[in-house]
Amino acid sequence: MKKKQEPGNLNLTPEARRLLDWLHDLPGKEERRVVIGQYVARNANNSNQHTAASSWEHFYLKVGEQTGKYPGLAGFCFSQRSVDGAGGENSPSDCNWREYAAEHARRGGMLRLMWHAANPWTNETSWSSVPEGHQLAELYTPGNDAYDRWNGWLSELADCLAWYGEQRIPVLWGPLHEMNGRWFWWGTGEEEQYRRLWCHMHEYLTGTRGLNHLLWMFCPDARADGDRPLQQYPGNRYVDIIAPDLYYSSPESQPDSRLYQEFSKPSYGKVLGWGEIGTEKARFIDNRKYMEDIRSHFPLVTLYMQWADVDAKDRMHPFSIVSNLHTTELFLDQWGIDRDGIVT
Numbered sequence: 001m002k003k004k005q006e007p008g009n010l011n012l013t014p015e016a017r018r019l020l021d022w023l024h025d026l027p028g029k030e031e032r033r034v035v036i037g038q039y040v041a042r043n044a045n046n047s048n049q050h051t052a053a054s055s056w057e058h059f060y061l062k063v064g065e066q067t068g069k070y071p072g073l074a075g076f077c078f079s080q081r082s083v084d085g086a087g088g089e090n091s092p093s094d095c096n097w098r099e100y101a102a103e104h105a106r107r108g109g110m111l112r113l114m115w116h117a118a119n120p121w122t123n124e125t126s127w128s129s130v131p132e133g134h135q136l137a138e139l140y141t142p143g144n145d146a147y148d149r150w151n152g153w154l155s156e157l158a159d160c161l162a163w164y165g166e167q168r169i170p171v172l173w174g175p176l177h178e179m180n181g182r183w184f185w186w187g188t189g190e191e192e193q194y195r196r197l198w199c200h201m202h203e204y205l206t207g208t209r210g211l212n213h214l215l216w217m218f219c220p221d222a223r224a225d226g227d228r229p230l231q232q233y234p235g236n237r238y239v240d241i242i243a244p245d246l247y248y249s250s251p252e253s254q255p256d257s258r259l260y261q262e263f264s265k266p267s268y269g270k271v272l273g274w275g276e277i278g279t280e281k282a283r284f285i286d287n288r289k290y291m292e293d294i295r296s297h298f299p300l301v302t303l304y305m306q307w308a309d310v311d312a313k314d315r316m317h318p319f320s321i322v323s324n325l326h327t328t329e330l331f332l333d334q335w336g337i338d339r340d341g342i343v344t
Contacts, residue, residue, distance in 0.1 A: 005269055008237045009206050013213045016170035019110070020215055020240055022343045023271045026302040031334040032341055034294055035110060037073030037305030038063065038321050039276065040100065042116070043093045045082035047310045052096035059308050060100070062322045069331040070339040071321065073172070074104045075305050078160060079116035081125045090118035092157040105169045109339040112172040112217070112275075112305055113164075115157060119185045120150040129188040136189035140200035154201065158209040165213040174217035174275055175201060178245055180228035181221045191231035198234040215240040219275035222246040226258045236268065243273035243303070251285040257297060264300050274304035278319035287321055287330040295335055 005024045007017065026033040041055035050058060064070045078092035092115050094101065105111055116126040121134055130136060139150045164171050176186045179194055186194060205211045220229035222244040233239070242263040246255050264272060274294075279285045287306075294301045307319035321327055331338055 005240075005271065008202075008216060008240055009212060009214075011206075011212045012215075013165070013168070013170065015168050016213045016215055018343070019170045020271065023241070023302050026337075027300050032337050034291060034301060034335050035072040035273075035303035035337045035342065036291075036321075036330065037075060037110075037112065037303060038071040039075035039077075039112075039305050039308045041097050041308070042077040042079045042082075043096045044080040044089070046308070047083055047312070048308060048316070049311060050308075052100070055308065056097065056100040059320050059322060060104070063327065066322065067328045067331045070104075070107075070109065072337045072339050072342050073110045073112055073303055073305055074101065075112040075114060076101050077114040077116055078157060079114075079118070079126070081116070081118055083125065083127055085125055090123055091153055092117070092160055094160050094163075098163070101164075102167065102169075104339070105164075105167070107339060108342050110172065110303075110342050111164070111169060112174065113161070114174055114177065116184075117153065117176070117186070120146045120153070121185075124185075126184045126186075128185045129182075130185055136186065136193035136197050139197055151204075154204055158205055158211060161205065161211050161214065162209065165211055168213070170213050170215060172217050172241065173205075173214040174219045174241075174243065177217075177219035177275060178221040178224070179232050180226075181224040191228065194232045195234045198232075199238055202234070202238045217241040217243050217273075217275060220244050220259060222256050222259050222274075226256075229259060230262065236270070239270060241271045241273060242268060243275035245276035246274045246304075247277070248279040248285070250281045251279050251283055251289070253279075255293060255297070260298050260301070271302055272298075272300045273302055276307050277304045278307045278317075280317075284318055285324050286326050287324045288326050288333065291330065291333050291335055 041052040076097050080089040119128045121131050138144050138146045179187045218239045244259045310317040
């Protein structure tokens with residue numbers, strides 16, 4: 001029998017530990033071994049025309065209307081700020097989508113929660129830089145304004161996350177993602193300081209606040225600075241799932257496999273997935289391609305999450321399941337796991 005994965009947090013709740021063990025065992029199954037996921041919404045100011053409520057209707061409920069099945073994984077973000085800076089609140093919140101996340105979980109689904117954290121120095125959005133003359137280390141070193149602001153946000157974040165623990169809902173928690181790119185402020189700092197920033201968050205949420213229902217996802221970008229994630233990886237003690245974000249350059253392209261080859265090594269021993277997946281070109285794709293590529297090239301991947309549609313430069317980028325082709329056929333794939341197939 002394959003040895004069970006040792007979690008980073010030895011105090012995981014029973015529900016979180018069962019989910020981790022189940023994910024760990026999926027590659028050994030002949031069928032029903034990849035969880036189909038869909039990102040739904042930020043708390044406010046999505047990168048499309050939808051509110052959290054209409055996102056739920058369009059990206060989630062509409063899948064059920066078309067297929068009779070629902071995504072096994074649903075993703076939500078605590079951010080209230082859009083790429084272009086819309087939204088006045090930087091503090092994390094789930095007030096606009098908590099009821100939808102709870103409904104998905106009550107019906108057996110798996111939750112992926114994110115936070116596109118605003119810039120604690122400048123109050124700009126995630127898509128900004130550490131200001132010149134400053135460094136990530138300030139966020140885990142007391143005695144400066146950025147530390148106070150960042151740790152205040154972490155306290156509010158912990159208050160939000162604690163509710164899911166009270167409901168006995170395990171959460172896939174993937175903070176500070178795409179860190180090897182340089183489009184988010186947390187990716188513009190030094191690699192060692194990024195590791196320490198991750199560990200500081202982990203120790204606060206897990207140790208200080210006792211949020212033992214979190215499974216921590218490390219989600220680098222599969223295309224950007226291929227060696228940088230190895231320098232930023234916080235260590236096996238602080239990670240449960242490694243799930244790079246994988247975007248195809250076109251519907252016909254083959255994905256980059258470098259990070260998969262690295263993180264599938266036994267020295268990591270982690271559950272593998274695709275944290276986000278989609279195609280960059282504003283063209284429709286066959287939803288079945290992602291599953292077929294996992295089957296053909298990435299058989300250890302156990303979950304993936306298609307992104308929601310993005311409105312950019314007067315053009316809609318159709319990332320979502322419902323906006324692409326052969327949705328019903330995807331849910332008929334023998335490898336696919338929908339909401340009814342999740343074991344928690």
